[in-house]
Amino acid sequence: MKRILLSHGAGGQEMFALIEQVFQRSYGPSGVSRDDSAIIELAGGNLALTTDAYVVSPIFFPGGDIGRLAVAGTVNDLLTAGARPAVLAAAFILEEGFPLESLQAITDSMHQTAAEAEVNIVTGDTKVAPRRAADAVFITTTGLGAVLRPGLSGAAAKPGDKIIVTGSLGDHGIAVMLARENLLGSDNIRSDVAPLTEIVLRLLEAEVEVHALRDPTRGGIAATLNEIARQSQVAIEIEESRVPVRPEVAAACEVLGFDPFAVANEGKMVVIVAASDANRALGIVRDCRYGREAQLIGEVLPAPAGRVHCRTPYGAARLLEMPTGELLPRIC
Amino acid sequence: MKRILLSHGAGGQEMFALIEQVFQRSYGPSGVSRDDSAIIELAGGNLALTTDAYVVSPIFFPGGDIGRLAVAGTVNDLLTAGARPAVLAAAFILEEGFPLESLQAITDSMHQTAAEAEVNIVTGDTKVAPRRAADAVFITTTGLGAVLRPGLSGAAAKPGDKIIVTGSLGDHGIAVMLARENLLGSDNIRSDVAPLTEIVLRLLEAEVEVHALRDPTRGGIAATLNEIARQSQVAIEIEESRVPVRPEVAAACEVLGFDPFAVANEGKMVVIVAASDANRALGIVRDCRYGREAQLIGEVLPAPAGRVHCRTPYGAARLLEMPTGELLPRIC
Structure with a gap:
């Protein structure tokens, strides 16, 4: 060789x-x-x-x-x-x-x-x-x-905006981690790594009023949503039950002690969109190859600025913090 | 710390x-x-x-x-x-x-x-x-x-063109190698690493008829001139005695068994210029901070295509080949 x-x-x-x-x-x-x-x-x-x-x-x-x-x-x-x-x-x-x-x-x-x-x-x-x-x-x-569309930025989210994720979370980080540690012989958890050109260009071409886009890689959506909340000086609230996580990824996270919301994705986008365009945006994303499992997971609130809350199925709200520590090294 | x-x-x-x-x-x-x-x-x-x-x-x-x-x-x-x-x-x-x-x-x-x-x-x-x-x-x-100037390329050298180097050769590679191997305690050989913005922009602004520019990094001018000769399908001839090499760099190369023409530079440019503009180009380069020791070292010939010759002080011409082997690893 x-x-x-x-x-x-x-x-x-x-x-x-x-x-x-x-x-x-x-x-x-x-x-x-x-x-x-x-x-x-x-x-x-x-x-x-x-x-x-x-x-x-x-x-x-x-x-x-x-x-x-x-x-x-x-x-x-x-x-x-x-x-x-x-x-x-x-x-x-x-x-x-x-x-x-x-x-x-x-x-x-x-x-x-x-x-x-x-x-x-x-x-x-x-x-x-x-x-x-x-x-x-x-x-x-x-x-x-x-x-094509000037002004998109993590600093451009506005109170009232809706938050869409284009599919299930945590697949990439968990797939890489299991492969690295040889924890599973099977391929039942696969990375989502994919270029999201179709999703984003179709949203822009349809003139959907998108305010911010960010791909939740290192630090997962916990990092991404905290960044946006800080840059835009807004609060963000998501509903835990609406956030798509595959059962096998949730199970692996449970066993290994990871929060799936802090695990890297490489084929997902967080879309912050004006409320009036949220349903149209969701329809366009779901019509795309890598967006079939898209969900509307939450919204942007005026205050407290810089905070992200996650509402649990029992109605309580926990603070979703900016991740700290080593998380998963060499995941991307 | x-x-x-x-x-x-x-x-x-x-x-x-x-x-x-x-x-x-x-x-x-x-x-x-x-x-x-x-x-x-x-x-x-x-x-x-x-x-x-x-x-x-x-x-x-x-x-x-x-x-x-x-x-x-x-x-x-x-x-x-x-x-x-x-x-x-x-x-x-x-x-x-x-x-x-x-x-x-x-x-x-x-x-x-x-x-x-x-x-x-x-x-x-x-x-x-x-x-x-x-x-x-x-x-x-x-x-x-x-x-600013379209068409500059290693493929654009023409027979009759003159070849300028903007200063002494081999300083960077030898300085890094000596530092890595702790071969000299003193700083008597220093890297030439520098941005050559002034030299190039002044040549272009003066509308000098430059045909090709290339910085002779890894593989030194031996690699650079061979690349240009191949891309342009021309021959290149340089005069060894005109190529500036500092005595201490020449001495280090002699001791260590390197050809200074195959050693990396990081603050030098090879300028291939129409013969009619060669002297004007040399004057402009020498007027710049990093070009004071510029020399006209040779010329472009029609054939044999892809070959680089180096004329020695005794009138003989040796083939200056594309370097092979490990040369100096991790020099840039």
Whole structure:
């Protein structure tokens, strides 16, 4: 089996061969730029720029892999800005000895996910770190898109707005954690990792009055809703019974001591929408491939600013706090 | 001394505190975006996008540090596309236990270098890997700029063009290598790491007929000139005696068995310019802060396509090949 050598990152003959054989082959016929920068044409107007480093372990997990994650995660961050994702840049840090066939599988997965999300990977970089100076592979993906709807922000939620989540919560974090710890032999919990282009573009094209979009990754919806409540200086109240969590994910969380609301998702969006458009928005999301299980889970209140409450089935309200501590490391 | 914990990358309270205390403080009053994407305004036209992962070891070295490198390297890649660098995104992978004060020093250095290069760091990401899953800190910097001069490319060199290097070669690679191996106690060889904004923008503003720009990083000018010769399907000939190499760098290369032409630079540019504009270009470059030691080192010939020759002081010509093998790992 061929493996990554230090020379693959050294800027000479071997690096160029790797670029030709792996990256150019995977990313498609037009290929990535052979110059140090890619040149792209985007219509005038505002642009959204986002970057994320992916260090997930294991790199292959039920429902996805680090390549699909690195594309979907960055695409979803562009979508939260009301932008149409256009191009991606992908920088790899490879550990010496990493199998070339795993790299090929990852770049193929990136290409497939990029095609699904209708973006092109236009430039990249490859560095190799000696054994034990990095773990297998890290990918940093940066995305650029044209803003279709200005003003979407975690700071733009307004009292009265409704809160939609586009599907069940906690799948990604629990799937990765179980795979890492070899806790289950079966694939009964799969990551939800997916690009949410269809959902967001259809909401924007239908001129739904969306105020904020955020993908609840690290820290789950607990972190996402607390961020929005702080940025917008509003209170948020959700109804626990309305929040979709798969029974097997709920059971795993129960056993392992995790709060599913604080577990990462990679194929879900929190949509904060004007009350008058909430039902229309829910219908559009449910009509999309990755939105069939969408639910309206709560609303935005004027006060107390920065607080998130979760109403239990018994009518009590508990504070849903910003998560602290280690949570689940290397989940994305 | 405070150190990075796994919780600093977990997406909760500790991560937000780190963003406030380190990144927001270093990057300046306007700060980085608090949403998942930064929104930027750029005039219409073509854009240049580039990304690089920086894994240099050691992270502090004579003449610079990983932060200055991560900004200058990406800025220089944008400049090679004939673009005015506008904004940067910076994604960090931190090893658990990394000292917070080192992170602060690095982000301060990034901010200073960004100010010097007249770019803003507008968005970022922080991940933490457990001890020994990463080495200290890796930074991936992505840059976006507006193309001022379309058509610059490694594929655009033409027979008759002259070749300028903007200063002495090999300083960065040798400085980092000596620092890593503790081979010299003194700082007598310093990295040249610098953003070359002034040199490139002045060349473009003066409407000098530049055909290609490339910063000779990994693989040195040996890799850069071979890439250009292949992309443009031309031959390149340089005169060894005209290529500036500091005596102490030449001596270190001699002792250590490196070819200074294959050693990385981080503050130099190879400028391929129409013969009629060569002297004017040289004058402009030498008038710039980082271009005082610029030299005209050779020219582009029609054939044999893809070959680079180096003429020695004795009149003989040796083939300057694309470097192979490990060269100097973790130099950038």
